[in-house]
Structures are given as structure tokens and as C-alpha cells.
Amino acid sequence: MKYIFISIFSLLLFSGCNKDPQPDAIVEIVDSCSNSSIVVSDIKGRKKQDGFMQAQVTGSNLTSSYFKVEYKVVWLDENDFTIDTILSNWTDMPAYPNQPFYINVTSPNAKAESFRLYLKKEGKIICNKQLN
Amino acid sequence: MQQTIKLVASIVLVGLIFSGCGVATKNIDIHNDKEASAVMGLDYRDFQGAAQTMVQSLVSSGAVNKPGGGRYVLVVSRIINDTMQHIDTDQLVKKIRVSLLRSGKVVVTTAVGANGAEDKMAMNSRKDLRNHEEFNQKTVAAKGQMIAPDLSLSGKIIQRNITVDRSTQQVEYYFQMSLTDINTGLAFWEDEKVIGKRGSNASAAW
Numbered sequence: 001m002k003y004i005f006i007s008i009f010s011l012l013l014f015s016g017c018n019k020d021p022q023p024d025a026i027v028e029i030v031d032s033c034s035n036s037s038i039v040v041s042d043i044k045g046r047k048k049q050d051g052f053m054q055a056q057v058t059g060s061n062l063t064s065s066y067f068k069v070e071y072k073v074v075w076l077d078e079n080d081f082t083i084d085t086i087l088s089n090w091t092d093m094p095a096y097p098n099q100p101f102y103i104n105v106t107s108p109n110a111k112a113e114s115f116r117l118y119l120k121k122e123g124k125i126i127c128n129k130q131l132n
Numbered sequence: 133m134q135q136t137i138k139l140v141a142s143i144v145l146v147g148l149i150f151s152g153c154g155v156a157t158k159n160i161d162i163h164n165d166k167e168a169s170a171v172m173g174l175d176y177r178d179f180q181g182a183a184q185t186m187v188q189s190l191v192s193s194g195a196v197n198k199p200g201g202g203r204y205v206l207v208v209s210r211i212i213n214d215t216m217q218h219i220d221t222d223q224l225v226k227k228i229r230v231s232l233l234r235s236g237k238v239v240v241t242t243a244v245g246a247n248g249a250e251d252k253m254a255m256n257s258r259k260d261l262r263n264h265e266e267f268n269q270k271t272v273a274a275k276g277q278m279i280a281p282d283l284s285l286s287g288k289i290i291q292r293n294i295t296v297d298r299s300t301q302q303v304e305y306y307f308q309m310s311l312t313d314i315n316t317g318l319a320f321w322e323d324e325k326v327i328g329k330r331g332s333n334a335s336a337a338w
Contacts, residue, residue, distance in 0.1 A: 050194060050197045050237075052191060052192075054192070084234075085231060085234065086180065086183060086184050086187060086227055086230075086231055087184060087187060087188055087191075087231070089163075089180065089184055090164075091181075091184065104192075105188060105192075106188065106191045106192035107191070108187070108191065108231060108234060108235055109234060109235045109236045109237075110236060111236075
């Protein structure tokens with residue numbers, strides 16, 4: 001009986017020391033943002049330990065041609081107000097034939113609590129999703 | 133009468149010809165400037181893109197996260213313009229500075245710099261006003277109040293011109309930046325962005 005108490009006490013003690021070092025994934029969706037040439041299979045967001053938010057988007061080029069996709073991430077604070085930053089300008093990235101592509105971006109400051117993703121190809125919006 | 137008509141017609145014709153020659157001036161929509169084709173030199177779009185890449189790289193690297201919290205003090209060192217163009221490197225650096233300041237992780241000192249104080253008034257107002265009998269000395273900045281920088285941001289913009297064939301040239305621009313810990317002299321972060329342009333030999337890249 002004494003050993004059981006000691007074991008439980010030790011477990012409680014050591015679990016208290018372990019301050020979760022892993023950032024928490026706060027949002028994760030699999031959505032149907034797609035057209036005939038692109039499909040977005042996953043949009044994730046997490047708050048990192050330094051307070052900055054990180055977003056990752058996974059998509060695929062379904063065609064056998066190379067093209068560029070353009071994306072923009074608008075960062076929002078806890079009250080859903082946009083955060084003014086040059087990081088929210090349109091950016092292009094390569095989408096190689098029949099291959100996945102990844103967009104990995106970090107928020108401009110620690111006030112970001114959610115984000116809105118815009119994805120377009122040849123000037124046409126394919127994805128316009130907000131993650132809360 | 134016929135002469136008058138001819139004269140008026142000539143004036144109208146000349147007016148029409150010359151009005152067709154001029155390019156109308158209009159403001160650029162800097163948020164969606166797809167209308168104009170790329171230029172061989174560096175324009176605002178290139179600086180915007182380079183600054184965006186550098187800031188994204190910096191914030192995601194964690195190099196500006198001070199252990200234990202608080203903010204780093206940053207000084208902007210030399211940004212060397214090794215291109216054939218007359219560039220004020222502040223076109224790049226200012227965007228980066230503003231973003232870093234807004235990140236809440238960094239404050240920038242203007243009291244020191246590679247070529248002396250960036251804001252000379254910060255230093256001069258102390259020297260000139262200290263012990264000046266016209267100024268209330270309680271309102272003059274005290275000695276030993278300035279904060280020395282922790283980090284130094286330096287960089288270089290390089291240009292390479294390559295002849296592709298008799299009519300085509302290629303111009304490559306390299307934006308290189310480093311963030312150095314002044315205490316140890318170690319670079320906490322470095323990155324490079326390359327912008328390549330290919331066009332007519334007739335275009336000047338300066």
C-alpha cells in the first residue's frame with residue numbers, strides 16, 4: 001500500500017514538472033477547396049510556444065502540367081480584426097505536375113488567433129476559407 | 133473661308149496625331165499591379181517580394197525570440213548595394229524594420245549605426261542640451277540611459293548580368309541578409325532571395 005502511494009505521488013510530481021513543450025494544434029480541417037486542377041486536402045493552424053501562429057496548407061496539382069498558384073493568408077486577432085502586415089500580400093509558389101504542394105507560413109506577431117486563406121490559379125479564386 | 137477651314141482642319145488633325153502619341157499618366161494599384169510587365173531593373177514589386185520573404189523567414193526561424201521574453205534591440209548595419217542601379221537600400225530595409233517592430237519581438241535603435249547615428253538628433257540633443265542654461269536639466273536625457281543593440285542586421289544586394297544570346301540577356305539579383313548576435317558575433321539567421329529576369333538586350337538593367 002505504501003509503495004502504491006509513493007508511486008502515485010512520484011507520478012504526480014513528475015507530471016507536474018513536464019510543462020507541455022509541444023505547441024497545440026488548434027485547428028485542423030480537411031475541406032473540399034478544389035477545381036479540376038487543384039485540390040486542397042488539409043489546412044492546419046497552431047499556436048507556437050513563442051506565441052506566433054503557424055499555418056500549413058496541403059494541396060495537390062492534379063494535372064500533368066507545371067503551374068504557379070498564388071496564395072494569401074490574412075491574419076486575424078482574437079476579435080477577428082485583420083492584422084496589417086506585408087506578410088499578407090499575394091505570393092506565388094510552384095505546383096509541380098501530379099505532386100503535392102505545401103504552404104507553410106507564420107503570423108506576423110503573437111496577436112494572431114486565426115487566419116483566412118485565399119488560393120487562386122490564373123486569377124481565379126479556388127479557396128477562401130477562414131479557420132477559427 | 134476655304135483657307136480658314138483648311139487651317140482649322142490642319143490644327144485638329146495635328147492635335148489628334150499628338151494626342152495619340154502621349155501615354156496617359158495614371159496611378160499604379162500597388163496591391164494588384166499585373167498590368168505592367170516586368171522590368172529588367174529592380175522595381176517596387178521586387179523589393180516588396182524580397183522584404184516579404186525575409187520577414188517570413190525571420191519570424192518562422194525563431195531568431196528574434198528572446199529567451200526569457202522581452203524584446204531584442206536591433207541596429208541596422210550596412211546593406212551593400214552591389215548592383216548597377218542607384219538603390220536606396222532603405223527601400224528594402226524599411227519594410228523589414230517595420231514588420232519586425234510590429235512583430236513585438238524587436239525594437240530598433242536609431243542612436244547608433246554603421247555610419248554614425250541614424251537619427252543624429254538622439255545623440256546631439258544630449259550633448260548640446262546638457263548643462264545648457266536655457267533648458268530645464270530635468271527634461272534633458274540623463275547619462276547612461278541609451279540601450280545598446282543586441283542584434284545587427286546586415287546584407288547585400290548583388291547583380292549578375294549574363295548574355296543568353298545575341299538578342300537576350302539575363303539579369304540575376306541576389307538579396308542576402310544576416311542577423312548577427314553582437315555579443316558573440318554569431319549569425320543567428322541568414323537568408324537569400326534570388327530574382328531572375330530575362331529580356332531583350334536593348335533593355336538596360338540600371
